[in-house]
Amino acid sequence: AQSVAQPEDQVNVAEGNPLTVKCTYSVSGNPYLFWYVQYPNRGLQFLLKYITGDNLVKGSYGFEAEFNKSQTSFHLKKPSALVSDSALYFCAVRDMRDRDDKIIFGKGTRLHILP
Amino acid sequence: DSGVTQTPKHLITATGQRVTLRCSPRSGDLSVYWYQQSLDQGLQFLIHYYNGEERAKGNILERFSAQQFPDLHSELNLSSLELGDSALYFCASSADRGQQYFGPGTRLTVT
Numbered sequence: 725a726q727s728v729a730q731p732e733d734q735v736n737v738a739e740g741n742p743l744t745v746k747c748t749y750s751v752s753g754n755p756y757l758f759w760y761v762q763y764p765n766r767g768l769q770f771l772l773k774y775i776t777g778d779n780l781v782k783g784s785y786g787f788e789a790e791f792n793k794s795q796t797s798f799h800l801k802k803p804s805a806l807v808s809d810s811a812l813y814f815c816a817v818r819d820m821r822d823r824d825d826k827i828i829f830g831k832g833t834r835l836h837i838l839p
Numbered sequence: 840d841s842g843v844t845q846t847p848k849h850l851i852t853a854t855g856q857r858v859t860l861r862c863s864p865r866s867g868d869l870s871v872y873w874y875q876q877s878l879d880q881g882l883q884f885l886i887h888y889y890n891g892e893e894r895a896k897g898n899i900l901e902r903f904s905a906q907q908f909p910d911l912h913s914e915l916n917l918s919s920l921e922l923g924d925s926a927l928y929f930c931a932s933s934a935d936r937g938q939q940y941f942g943p944g945t946r947l948t949v950t
Contacts, residue, residue: 756936756937758938758939760941766943766944767841767843767929767931767941767942767943767944768882768929768931768939768941769841769941770938770939770940773937773938775937814882818936820936825870825887825889825894825895825936826884826887826895826897827872827884827939828884829874829881829882829884830881831881831882832881832882
């Protein structure tokens with residue numbers, strides 16, 4: 725069965741500094757990987773995905789993520805953080821071989837960008 | 840705006856009652872997913888429907904059920920409600936095995 729781990733409940737970063745939100749996964753087959761962001765009292769918004777191809781994926785709002793197969797990681801990154809990036813971030817995985825077609829979310833990491 | 844709509848936005852009800860949450864997917868999306876989000880449990884996958892048929896079940900209680908209708912809208916039925924069922928309930932839709940588009944959620948409060 726697939727699983728996702730976001731080891732940090734909260735990440736604090738000063739505005740203008742680079743940020744990283746960590747995600748590791750476990751699947752039987754090849755993964756589809758996703759990052760979503762949730763602002764207060766809102767639904768989740770899609771940021772980016774990895775299905776195949778380049779290991780570095782670029783997404784919305786200047787975010788990118790690097791797929792590392794050997795470390796089974798898909799960390800979210802941004803070169804220069806903005807206060808408006810403060811939100812709850814979810815990593816998710818889908819197993820390409822999973823006939824049940826489930827998508828599993830991590831517990832979320834709360835990102836605080838300090839002005 | 841994701842194109843996914845959910846009604847109602849807020850629902851307050853008493854223990855033991857039954858409620859129905861409604862979701863309309865994005866135009867053309869055949870898949871509908873339901874999730875429960877609570878403070879201590881994160882985002883829990885409940886159930887997935889594809890073109891009217893149940894495709895996958897997650898941590899869905901027997902007191903909960905769902906269906907997807909021919910027009911592709913979906914309903915999540917929660918019965919014999921308990922205080923612990925208070926949560927945000929999201930639905931999401933997708934066209935394929937790619938990203939999901941989430942609705943704004945229904946906040947359920949059981950008193």
